[in-house]
Amino acid sequence: MSEMIKKPTLHDVSRAVGLSVYTVSRALSNRDGVSAASRERVLQAARELGYVPNRAAQELRRNTRSSVAVITASTSNYYYLDLMTGIQRTLRLSDRTAIVADVAAEGVYTRAVEESLVNDLIQSRTAGVIATLTLSPQSIQLFEKWEIPVVFVDSAPPKGADRVPSITTDNIGASMKVGAHLGDHGYTDWLFLAYPARWSTRAQRERGLREAAAAYGATLEVLESENDTASAYAALSGYLAVPGRSLPRVIIAGNNPMVHGALRVLRDRGVTVPSEAAIVAFDEFPWAPLLDPPLTVLNEDSETIGVLAAQTLARIIDEQVEAERLGKPPTPVYRPEYRQEMPAELIIRKSCGC
Template sequence: MGRKPTLRDVSVASGLSTYTVSRALSDGDGVSAASREAVLKAAREVGYVPNAAAQQLRKNTRSSVAVITASTSNHYYLELMRGIDRTLRRSGRTTVVADIAAEGRYTTALEDATVQHLIQSRAAGVISTLTLRGSNLDLLHDWDIPVVFVDAAPPEEAGLVPSITTDNRSASQAVGDHLAEHGYGQWLLLAYPSRWSTRVPREAGLRETARRHGAELTVVESENDVDSAVRALEAHLDRSGPAPRALVAGNNPLLQGALRVLRSRGLRVPDDVAVIAFDEFPWAPLLDPPLTVLDEHSETIGELAAQTLTRLIDAQIEAERAGRPVTPAYLPDDRREVAFDLVVRKSCGC
């Protein structure tokens, strides 16, 4: 669409008068439940945001940035937020957090509602840790709200939309190479669903390394929360019999679930099952045994994402003052990969 949708577009799409549409969108009286639902559905379809919000958006001081997370139970986000907050404070901006996968359970309805709310609340920009649906990315673009993805790939059709990630394929290969150094022949990857886009390169890297070293890799998928990880791993072990010689946990919540299962079954780490996990956290060296982790440097990723978004927002402010279009000016260099470290402790058998 070459222009922003209007109240008239919603009226046409819903088949209702502009008066009824206006009353329905402002939650006014005199509108039936059926008509209100028809208006809201039409507004979503044409990408309309109420005029009051649009007027506020044009007056926006561009001071509040939204960070969309996907389960704040993951310690990765705490380090990420530290880097984002510290960087944004330097430009006088604040951060709000919106979790679209509370306790690891994602829904498209929550994503849609969150994006609508961010537009209506005049967010200056968005940092997203989950690949947003194309329709929502288009909607943010229509309202000139810049987006930076962290630890997530933009949709394929997203053009130059920025992303700051780890080289996840190489990171998984480093994990696999280390398991192979110990001579382990059976590996298990406890993985979150592929809607978290890092799943694909992490699994691919581990599979490639397993083939190269002649190891057998089993992938067990779980929803992205502790209890689901327990259920998924328990069910797999009940079916498969002996535990794998090495287990790779995709993130902190899945690690917690895996350790619960191993302890409940009397399996010792690393004597019975070696363990390596993605993402460093402060008490990893305090566990017994200390945990070997793949450190993605999430605080650095947060800093880079916030720096990128700050540049985009500042450029919009200058364009607005000069009377030029304020469409975000993304650059090829806005897509970056951050180095990782394999932090070797004792849970892997070292």
């Protein structure tokens, strides 16, 4: 029975209906040049045979690709899930799919992993890249050479790639909001538990806090940790274990893994929040209101950021495809208006002392 042919190709369909592969191809992709009758026969045969086009062959021939890569580190950060939701929802509209590529899958980030990942993306001729952390200038150069457009989210392009678009939160303004709230509480002894500066938001968040601290006459100490819960735990307990060191009045956790580590340290040391030490964190997450005490948090609108990033990337890719169709060099064109900055809001709950 014809339906049992395994892995039928265009050719098999062509033979089955007695029309050339040309006609079959046009019929299946719904372009004209095929009579209604033939089209019907082709579709019928394709259905019966269970024909499914071979994407590798299509992409090779058409020189197009359908998937966009999201480069990320530490998928355990919750904001990343919202971000992906926004990205996926938007890309689906233009029939593209997003794949995630983790540069810190084995735990820590290394240059070697970044390089091999970038190589991998070029091998698969990705349509475009959304990066959640600043990539190396070399990576950007490579993507440029292969005409793969890049958009940064919540992170800045590296030096020398200032034209590359980025969708970010107004992190300086946001952290000043955080600082102002702490200042209003009358706290003067702040500790910022921060992830590494490789994530460019780190510098901005620190800067906003510094300005706020200066305005309120508070002292700001910065404690750096790798970007995961275990490291945050280790960093903070190491810090507090130094003899003679007193507990800061408030801890500002740079993101999700940081606040997780910090809360564990405080719990293990029996510190009462917020009466002995208050705590505030960047990045809202679903469990924040259910913690003990409910966590005061700075909420970035990650989903919207994801939507904007995906829209921007999709537009650049479309322009690129169009340029190629017209025979122009298809190098991606970045316009200044592709840079966008979103506001963030402070969600006040209990952990700050309110």
